[in-house]
Amino acid sequence: MTTTLLERRFSTLGRHSPLFYDEPIHLVSGEGVWLTDADGRRYLDAYNNVPHVGHAHPRIVEALRAQAATLNIHTRYLDDRVVEYAEALLATFEPELDRVLLTNSGSEANDLALRIARQHTVARGVLVTDFSYHGNTTLLAELTTGLATREPLGEHVRTFAVPDLDAPENAEMSEQAILAAALERVDRALGELVASGHGVAAVLVESLFSTEGLPRVPDGFVAGVAERVRAAGGLVLADEVQAGLGRTGNWFWGYQRHGVLPDLVTLGKPLGNGHPLAGVVTTASLLEEFGSRNEYFNTFGGNPVSAAVGHEVLRVIDEEGLVARCARLGSQAREELGALVRNHERLGPVHGEGLFFGFPVFTDGTRTRPDPGTTKRLVEAVKSHGVLLSKIGPAASVLKIRPPLALEDEHLPVLLGALTDAIAETVDQ
Amino acid sequence: MTTTLLERRFSTLGRHSPLFYDEPIHLVSGEGVWLTDADGRRYLDAYNNVPHVGHAHPRIVEALRAQAATLNIHTRYLDDRVVEYAEALLATFEPELDRVLLTNSGSEANDLALRIARQHTVARGVLVTDFSYHGNTTLLAELTTGLATREPLGEHVRTFAVPDLDAPENAEMSEQAILAAALERVDRALGELVASGHGVAAVLVESLFSTEGLPRVPDGFVAGVAERVRAAGGLVLADEVQAGLGRTGNWFWGYQRHGVLPDLVTLGKPLGNGHPLAGVVTTASLLEEFGSRNEYFNTFGGNPVSAAVGHEVLRVIDEEGLVARCARLGSQAREELGALVRNHERLGPVHGEGLFFGFPVFTDGTRTRPDPGTTKRLVEAVKSHGVLLSKIGPAASVLKIRPPLALEDEHLPVLLGALTDAIAETVDQ
Numbered sequence: 001m002t003t004t005l006l007e008r009r010f011s012t013l014g015r016h017s018p019l020f021y022d023e024p025i026h027l028v029s030g031e032g033v034w035l036t037d038a039d040g041r042r043y044l045d046a047y048n049n050v051p052h053v054g055h056a057h058p059r060i061v062e063a064l065r066a067q068a069a070t071l072n073i074h075t076r077y078l079d080d081r082v083v084e085y086a087e088a089l090l091a092t093f094e095p096e097l098d099r100v101l102l103t104n105s106g107s108e109a110n111d112l113a114l115r116i117a118r119q120h121t122v123a124r125g126v127l128v129t130d131f132s133y134h135g136n137t138t139l140l141a142e143l144t145t146g147l148a149t150r151e152p153l154g155e156h157v158r159t160f161a162v163p164d165l166d167a168p169e170n171a172e173m174s175e176q177a178i179l180a181a182a183l184e185r186v187d188r189a190l191g192e193l194v195a196s197g198h199g200v201a202a203v204l205v206e207s208l209f210s211t212e213g214l215p216r217v218p219d220g221f222v223a224g225v226a227e228r229v230r231a232a233g234g235l236v237l238a239d240e241v242q243a244g245l246g247r248t249g250n251w252f253w254g255y256q257r258h259g260v261l262p263d264l265v266t267l268g269k270p271l272g273n274g275h276p277l278a279g280v281v282t283t284a285s286l287l288e289e290f291g292s293r294n295e296y297f298n299t300f301g302g303n304p305v306s307a308a309v310g311h312e313v314l315r316v317i318d319e320e321g322l323v324a325r326c327a328r329l330g331s332q333a334r335e336e337l338g339a340l341v342r343n344h345e346r347l348g349p350v351h352g353e354g355l356f357f358g359f360p361v362f363t364d365g366t367r368t369r370p371d372p373g374t375t376k377r378l379v380e381a382v383k384s385h386g387v388l389l390s391k392i393g394p395a396a397s398v399l400k401i402r403p404p405l406a407l408e409d410e411h412l413p414v415l416l417g418a419l420t421d422a423i424a425e426t427v428d429q
Numbered sequence: 430m431t432t433t434l435l436e437r438r439f440s441t442l443g444r445h446s447p448l449f450y451d452e453p454i455h456l457v458s459g460e461g462v463w464l465t466d467a468d469g470r471r472y473l474d475a476y477n478n479v480p481h482v483g484h485a486h487p488r489i490v491e492a493l494r495a496q497a498a499t500l501n502i503h504t505r506y507l508d509d510r511v512v513e514y515a516e517a518l519l520a521t522f523e524p525e526l527d528r529v530l531l532t533n534s535g536s537e538a539n540d541l542a543l544r545i546a547r548q549h550t551v552a553r554g555v556l557v558t559d560f561s562y563h564g565n566t567t568l569l570a571e572l573t574t575g576l577a578t579r580e581p582l583g584e585h586v587r588t589f590a591v592p593d594l595d596a597p598e599n600a601e602m603s604e605q606a607i608l609a610a611a612l613e614r615v616d617r618a619l620g621e622l623v624a625s626g627h628g629v630a631a632v633l634v635e636s637l638f639s640t641e642g643l644p645r646v647p648d649g650f651v652a653g654v655a656e657r658v659r660a661a662g663g664l665v666l667a668d669e670v671q672a673g674l675g676r677t678g679n680w681f682w683g684y685q686r687h688g689v690l691p692d693l694v695t696l697g698k699p700l701g702n703g704h705p706l707a708g709v710v711t712t713a714s715l716l717e718e719f720g721s722r723n724e725y726f727n728t729f730g731g732n733p734v735s736a737a738v739g740h741e742v743l744r745v746i747d748e749e750g751l752v753a754r755c756a757r758l759g760s761q762a763r764e765e766l767g768a769l770v771r772n773h774e775r776l777g778p779v780h781g782e783g784l785f786f787g788f789p790v791f792t793d794g795t796r797t798r799p800d801p802g803t804t805k806r807l808v809e810a811v812k813s814h815g816v817l818l819s820k821i822g823p824a825a826s827v828l829k830i831r832p833p834l835a836l837e838d839e840h841l842p843v844l845l846g847a848l849t850d851a852i853a854e855t856v857d858q
Contacts, residue, residue, distance in 0.1 A: 005507055012515035013731070014528050014713070016720025018505050026507040030500045048502065050728065056498050065494040069485050071459045072703035073477065076447050078434055078455040086441035099443050104533040104705040105729055111540075111566045118567075119579045136725055137540045138547075138568040150548045150722040269728055274501035276533040276705035276729040284443070291445025293579040296565055299479060299698055300534055300705040302442070 020390070021383060030055030032406050035388065044414050046403040047388045049356070052245060052270030053316045054406030060273045063312035067305045075102075075302045085307035088314050090281065092252050094261055099287040102279040102302035106241035106268025107135030109278045113264040114139060114202060116282065116290045117235045123199025127189055127229060130159040131212045131394045134204050134239055134266075143204070146211040146394075156198040158189040160225075164215030166349055168368045179218035186225050190232045200234035202264070207254030208243040210400075213393025214351040214358055222258035235286075236260065241268035241278070242356070246317055246405060249327030249354030257353065270405075275309045276300070322405040329407055330354040336416055337401075344427055346371065351398075355407060358392065358399040361427065370397035374426055381422035387415055449819065450812060459484030461835050464817065473843050475832040476817045478785070481674060481699030482745045483835030489702045492741035496734045504531075504731045514736035517743050519710065521681050523690055528716040531731035533705045535670035535697025536564030542693040542709045543568060543631060545719045546664040552628025556618055556658060559588040560641045560823045563633050563668055563695075572633070575640040575823075585627040587618040589654075593644030595778055597797045608647035615654050619661045629663035631693070636683030637672040639829075642822025643780040643787055651687035664715075665689065670697035670707070671785070675746055675834060678756030678783030686782065699834075704738045705729070751834040758836055759783040765845055766830075773856055775800065780827075784836060787821065787828040790856065799826030803855055810851035816844055 005026060009017070026038040032054040035043045045055070053060065067081065075082055086100050103109045118124055126143050128134070133146040142154035153159070163182035164170065170178050193200050205222060209215055226236045243254025244267055251257045253265065263286060268278040279301075290296070300306065317323060334350050334357050341348035345365035352358055361378065363369040375397045382389055392400040401415070434455060438446070455467040461483040464472045474484070482489065496510065504511055515529050532538045547553055555572050557563070562575040571583035582588070592611035593599065599607050622629050632654060638644055655665045672683025673696055680686045682694065692715060697707040708730075719725070729735065746752060763779050763786050770777035774794035781787055790807065792798040804826045811818055821829040830844070 005509065005512060008512045008516065009507065011527070012512055012519060012529060013504070014530075014716040014720050016717070016725075017530075017731075018724065018726050019507070020505045024507045026509075027500060027502060028509075030502065035500075035502075050503065051501065055502075056500065058498075061494060061498045064497050065490060068493050068703075069487075069490045071456060071464075071485065072480065073456060073459065073464075073484075074479065075442070076449045078438065078448070078453045080434065080455075080457075083434060083437045083441055087437065090441060098440070100441060101443075101446075105537065105727070107727075108534065108537065108566070115567050115570065115580075136727060137537070137566045138544050139566065141544065141723070147724040148722070149724070150719075151544075274497075274729070274732060274734065276732075276735070287443040288445070290579075291443050293577070294570070295447065295576040295578070296445075297447050298534070298536075298565060300703070303703060303705075305703065306705070 022380060033404055033411055042386065043383070044387045044411060044418070046401050046415050047390050048404060049242065049247065049402050050269045050274050051404045052273050053313060053320070053322065054404050057273060057316065059316055060309060060312055063308045064275065064305060067308035072303050072305045074299055079304050081304040081307040081311070082302045085311040088311055093265070093281055096261060096283055097265060097281050099284050100279050100281050101287070101296070102277070102306065103298055104276045104278060104300050106266060106278050107137050107140060108298070109241070109266040109268055109280050110134045110204070110239060111137040111139050113237050113266050113280045116280070116286055117202035117237060117264060119293065120286060120289060121199065121201045121233055121235060123201040123233065124156040125193035125196070125198035125200045126157050127193065127200065127203040127234070128157065128159055129162050129209065129212055132204070132206060133211045134206070155196070158193050160186045160189045162209050162212050162215050163217055163221060165218060166216050166351070175218045179221055179224065182218070182221060183224045183228065186228055190228055194232060200229060200232040202235045202237045203229040204237045204239055205255070206239040206242055207258055208248065208353060208356055210242045210356060210392060213360070213398040214356070216351050222255070223260050226260045235263040237264040237266065238262035239266050241266060245270045246323035246326055247354050247356055249323065249330045252323060271313065272306060272309045273313050275306060277306045277310050317405070326354045326405050329409065329412065330357065333357065333412055333415070336412070337419070340416065340420060340423070344423060346427055347423070355405060356402045358401050360393065360398045370395035372396045375399060377426040378422055381426050382418050385418035385421050387418035451809060462833055462840055471815065472812070473816045473840060473847070475830050475844050476819050477833060478671065478676065478831050479698045479703050480833045481702050482742055482749070482751065483833050486702060486745065488745055489738060489741055492737045493704065493734060496737035501732055501734045503728055508733050510733040510736040510740070511731045514740040517740055522694070522710055525690060525712055526694060526710050528713050529708050529710050530716070530725070531706070531708045531735065532727055533707060533729050535695060535707050536566050536569060537727070538695040538697055538707045538709050539563045539633070539668060540566040540568050542666050542695050545709070545711065545715055546631035546666060546693060548722065549715060549718060550628065550630045550662055550664060552630040552662065553585040554622035554625070554627035554629045555583070555586050556622065556629065556632040556663070557586060557588055558591050558638065558641055561633070561635060562640045563635070584625070587622050589615045589618045591638050591641050591644050592646055592650060594647060595645050595780070604647045608650055608653065611647070611650060612653045612657065615657055619657055623661060629658060629661040631664045631666045632658040633666045633668055635668040635671055636687055637677065637782060637785055639671045639785060639821060642789070642827040643785070645780050651684070652689050655689045664692040666693045666695065667691035668695050670695060674699045675752035675755055676783050676785055678752065678759045681752060700742065701735060701738045702742050704735060706735045706739050746834070755783045755834050758838065758841065759786065762786065762841055762844070765841070766848070769845065769849060769852070773852060775856055776852070784834060785831045787830050789822065789827045799824035801825045804828060806855040807851055810855050811847050814847035814850050816847040
C-alpha cells in the first residue's frame with residue numbers, strides 16, 4: 001500500500017519532492033509528541049518544530065474551527081482578531097520592534113524583509129553565512145548556500161564562515177583569536193560588497209546557525225557582525241523561523257541570546273503550529289517608509305483564522321509554561337546526551353540551545369573528518385527504535401534533535417534510550 | 430469603538446496596510462454570501478472571490494477541523510490526503526498538465542513558476558501586460574505594472590497593452606485590425622527583449638485581464654500572444670489566481686476560454702476558500718527538470734490540512750453545481766446590468782465572464798474620459814445600500830463585481846437593486 005501511495009505521489013507531485021528515510025513513513029495521525037503510521041506504529045517526534053505546542057493540540061484545533069466557522073477574510077476590512085494577535089505578538093519583542101507584517105510562510109517573510117532592507121538602504125548587496133537557507137523564492141534562491149539551487153549565488157551576495165570553537169582547525173587558538181579571525185573575514189566580505197558597487201542592504205542571521213550545523217560560536221560574534229554591517233550602512237535581519245518562539249529556552253527570540261537588537265525579524269514555521277502563518281517584525285519607521293512607497297497587500301496574511309490560531313499558540317506557550325520547560329528539559333537532555341557521547345570517541349561534543357541540539361559524527365577518534373554515512377545510518381537506526389530525528393550541517397554529519405516544545409520529562413528516556421541503542425548498532429560497529 | 434480599533438491597527442500593522450472605504454467596515458461574521466459588521470448590519474458580499482463556496486461553509490470548516498485534529502505535517506513523510514487532493518485537482522486540467530507543486534499563496538506560486546520558466550529557457554526576460562499584478566515577492570514586484578511598488582520595472586521586463594474592442598480609440602477599426610495592431614505591439618516587445626540580451630523566459634497572462642479592467646479582447650488575442658512567445662523560446666504562464674476554479678462559468682480554468690494550453694498554471698485565492706493554499710500546475714517534464722536541479726521544499730505547502738480543505742472545496746463545487754450556476758447567474762446578471770447601464774450614457778458597456786464582471790464609468794456621454802471620482806462614489810453608495818463591491822482598471826474607473834460562487838438567484842435582485850439606487854444617487858446627480 002505504501003508503495004502504491006509512493007507511485008501515486010510520484011505521478012502527481014513528481015519524483016523530487018523531498019522524502020525522509022530509505023523507506024518513507026506513511027503517517028496517519030499525531031498527538032502531542034507522538035506520530036502514528038499506517039501500520040499502527042508509534043514514533044516519538046524528536047524532529048518537527050512546526051507542531052510547536054504539540055501535534056493536534058485540542059486548543060489550537062478549537063481556535064481554528066471556531067474562527068473558521070465565524071469569519072475568514074482579508075485585512076482590507078477591520079477585524080479585532082488580527083489587531084489583538086499583533087499586539088500579543090509584539091509584546092514579546094523589545095519596544096523598538098513595534099510593527100508587524102503578517103505573511104503565510106517564512107519564505108514570504110524573508111523575501112519581504114529583504115525588500116524593505118533594499119529599499120531603505122538603496123543597496124542590493126546581501127551578506128549570508130556560507131551554509132545557510134532562508135527560503136524558496138527566487139530572491140532567496142540567489143542567496144542560498146546550504147542546499148542545491150540551480151540559480152548561481154547572486155553577484156550581489158557575499159558569504160562568511162561561522163566560527164565553531166570546537167572545530168579541529170581552531171583547537172590551538174584562543175576564543176579571542178578565533179573571534180578576531182572570524183570578524184576579519186566578515187570585514188573582507190563587506191569590503192568586497194562595497195567595492196562591487198552593490199552596497200550593503202542587510203545581513204541575514206539565523207541565530208542558532210542550524211543549517212550550518214549548530215556551531216559553538218564565540219561570544220560577541222553575532223554582535224560583531226551586526227556592528228560591522230551597520231557601519232557599512234546595512235540592516236540586521238534576524239531569521240527566527242527556526243530559533244524563535246521559545247525554541248532556545250532561555251530566550252523567547254533567538255537573537256536575544258546574542259545581545260543584538262535586529263532591524264528586521266522574520267518569523268515562520270512554529271508560529272501557527274502548522275497553520276500557514278509567518279511574518280516580519282520591524283520598527284515603525286522602517287514600516288512607514290516601506291508602506292508609504294509600496295502598495296503591499298497579502299491576501300491571506302493576517303486573516304482572522306490565522307490570527308486566532310497564532311494567538312492561541314502564544315496563549316498555550318504561556319499557560320503551559322513551555323519556554324521554561326524547554327530550557328530545563330533541553331539543558332537536561334544535552335547533559336545526558338553529553339555523558340552518552342563522551343563514551344564514543346567518534347561523537348560529539350553536544351551543541352545547541354534549548355530543544356534544538358545535536359552532535360557531530362566523525363570517521364575516527366581524531367575527530368577531523370565528518371562521517372555522513374554513519375550519521376545517516378544512525379538516523380535510520382533511531383527510527384527503527386521508534387524515534388524521529390534528522391541530520392544537518394555542511395557534511396550532513398551532525399545529528400539534529402528538535403522535538404516539539406510539547407516534549408515532557410517522561411519522553412527524555414525514550415529519546416536517550418533509542419539513541420543509546422542506535423549508537424551501539426551503528427557507531428560502535 | 431471602530432475608531433479605537435483603527436488606531437490600534439495603525440499602532441501594530443502600520444498606517445499603510447490597505448483598507449476599503451472612507452469608513453472601514455468592522456466585520457464580525459460571515460455566512461454564505463452575507464457578511465455582518467460590529468453594529469449588526471448585514472452586507473451582500475459581491476466582492477470577495479476567496480470565500481469561493483461561501484463564507485464559513487460548514488463542510489469546509491468540518492474538513493479543516495477534522496484534519497487539524499488528526500494530523501498536520503509537511504510532505505517529507507507520505508500522506509494519503511495530499512496525493513488524493515493532487516489527483517482530484519489535476520483531473521480538472523488537460524492531460525498534459527499532470528504535475529502540481531503546492532504552495533501557500535498565489536505570490537509563492539507565480540514566483541516559483543517563473544523560477545521554473547527561467548531555468549528551463551535559460552532566459553530572464555518576462556512579458557507582462559501594461560497594467561497587471563501577479564504577487565508581492567521581490568521578483569514579482571519588479572514586473573508589477575498595476576499598482577505602486579518602489580522597485581522600478583526590471584530591465585528584463587517588457588509590457589504590452591491589452592486591446593479592448595470597446596475602447597474609444599478602437600471605435601473606427603475592425604476586430605481584425607485591432608487584433609493585428611495588438612499583436613504587432615507584442616512582436617515589438619518580444620523583439621526588444623531578445624535584442625536586450627535577456628531573452629524570453631515567459632509571458633504572464635491573467636486570462637480575465639481583471640486588474641487591467643476586464644477589457645473585451647479580440648478572439649485569438651491570447652492564442653496569438655502565446656504563439657509568438659513560444660516562437661521566441663518562452664513559456665506561457667496562465668495566472669489563474671483570479672480567473673480559475675470555475676469563476677468564468679463556462680470554463681473551469683480561465684485560459685480554456687482562449688483556446689490556449691499553458692506550460693505553467695498558477696493557482697491561488699479561492700483554492701482553500703480562505704485557507705492559505707495555492708500552487709503551480711505544470712507538465713511532468715518541466716517539473717522533472719526543475720526538481721532534479723533544485724532542492725525545492727515548502728514547509729506548509731501540501732500539508733494534510735491544506736489538502737483536506739482544498740479537496741473539500743473541489744467536492745462542494747462539484748456537488749453543489751457551482752460552475753454551471755455561475756455561468757447561468759453570471760449571464761443573467763450581465764444581461765440585467767446591461768439593460769440598466771444602457772439607460773445611462775456615462776456607463777458601460779458591461780464586460781466580464783461568469784461571476785466576474787463590471788462596467789466603466791465615464792465623465793460624460795462621449796465615453797472617452799474615465800471618471801474615477803464617480804466610480805468611487807458609486808462604490809460607497811452601493812455599500813450604503815448594503816452591498817460590497819469595488820473598482821478596477823488603470824483609472825480605477827471600472828466597477829468590479831465578483832461575488833463568491835455561493836451567490837444564488839435570490840441575491841441577484843439585491844445586487845441589482847442596490848446598484849440601481851446607487852447609480853441614481855451618484856451617476857444621475
